[in-house]
Amino acid sequence: MRLKLLSPDEMSGEQRETYEEAIAGKRGAAPAPMMAWLNSPEMARHATRLGAVLRFDTIFPAELSEIAILVTARHWTSHYEWFAHKRLALKGGMERNIIEAIRDRRTPDFDEPRAQMIYDVARSLHEGHGLSQPLYEAAV
Numbered sequence: 001m002r003l004k005l006l007s008p009d010e011m012s013g014e015q016r017e018t019y020e021e022a023i024a025g026k027r028g029a030a031p032a033p034m035m036a037w038l039n040s041p042e043m044a045r046h047a048t049r050l051g052a053v054l055r056f057d058t059i060f061p062a063e064l065s066e067i068a069i070l071v072t073a074r075h076w077t078s079h080y081e082w083f084a085h086k087r088l089a090l091k092g093g094m095e096r097n098i099i100e101a102i103r104d105r106r107t108p109d110f111d112e113p114r115a116q117m118i119y120d121v122a123r124s125l126h127e128g129h130g131l132s133q134p135l136y137e138a139a140v
Helices: 013-024 041-056 062-075 079-091 096-103 113-127 133-139
Strands: none
Touching: 013 041, 062 079, 062 096, 062 113, 079 096, 113 133
């Protein structure tokens, strides 16, 4: 049996409370996976809060965070994450040629040194499962 995706009118009190917390947050909407997560409202609450922190409350502005997200989506060939975050990256001002390079597994030409560093760190974490000492020190 497949999960039934609930409309707000079909949600239990706990599900609706979790849903309303999500739409009141910085996203302004429930993240797409949340509709499945709501089958476990407590898990949905934690996952949504974690996602919001990782997306909106890091030390990096959105345009830099999107680099790490796109590198991760491409590494794992995560079509949904790629689709969602490509759109957000474009909306945030990321150049299309940078997105295309990440898509094609080529190293983009970044004008911003911090953008290059985020790309290098994300790629090293995925492909090398860690950071070399020089890369770590440069990133810090």
